[in-house]
Amino acid sequence: MLDGRHDGGKPGSKRHVLVDRQGTPLAIWLTPATVRDGQLLTAHGVLVIRNARYAEDREAPDPDCGCYTCRHFSRAYLRHLFMADEMTAATLMTVHNLYFYLDLMRGIRDAIGFGSFEKLRSEFHQTFSRRQCST
Ligand SMILES: [Zn+2]
Numbered sequence: 300m301l302d303g304r305h306d307g308g309k310p311g312s313k314r315h316v317l318v319d320r321q322g323t324p325l326a327i328w329l330t331p332a333t334v335r336d337g338q339l340l341t342a343h344g345v346l347v348i349r350n351a352r353y354a355e356d357r358e359a360p361d362p363d364c365g366c367y368t369c370r371h372f373s374r375a376y377l378r379h380l381f382m383a384d385e386m387t388a389a390t391l392m393t394v395h396n397l398y399f400y401l402d403l404m405r406g407i408r409d410a411i412g413f414g415s416f417e418k419l420r421s422e423f424h425q426t427f428s429r430r431q432c433s434t
Contacts, residue, residue, distance in 0.1 A: 334392045337381055340399045342426050346374075348392070353378045366398035367391075 337349040341361040346353075348360070356374040368377070368391040380388035403423075410419035 334389045334396065337392075338396075339377075339392055340396050342399075348374065348378050348381050348388075350378075360395055361399075364395065364398060364402075366395050368395040368398075 337347055339346040339348055339360050342363055346360060353374040356378075358374055359369040360372070360374050360377055361369050372391060377388060377391060380391070406419060407416070410416040
């Protein structure tokens with residue numbers, strides 16, 4: 300889908316990422332919609348921070364991520380901030396989601412340069428899902 304359409308980041312939007320026909324991300328739009336929905340993007344799926352199951356979870360939002368948010372804060376703390384409508388929640392979640400997107404784009408650029416884009420595409424589709432992650 301290289302039609303350039305996007306919806307301006309409405310709540311629940313799924314059009315933040317420009318993808319090719321197979322759904323591999325090629326470019327991103329920076330919108331607050333994902334954060335408004337309480338979604339953290341991880342390599343294993345979407346983590347919805349408002350879920351009650353994270354109220355006592357001391358794990359990093361995404362243990363495989365090297366961003367500032369994941370290195371310094373727990374899922375429980377982010378959930379607390381989100382549920383209390385603290386602006387810091389949006390800031391910390393945006394830091395993580397932008398890091399996720401930029402890391403993904405860096406991986407795509409590297410894969411194209413090394414001629415391994417098809418391998419990356421296959422791995423991405425095996426691990427990433429728009430469904431909620433189970434961890
Ligand atoms: Zn992170």
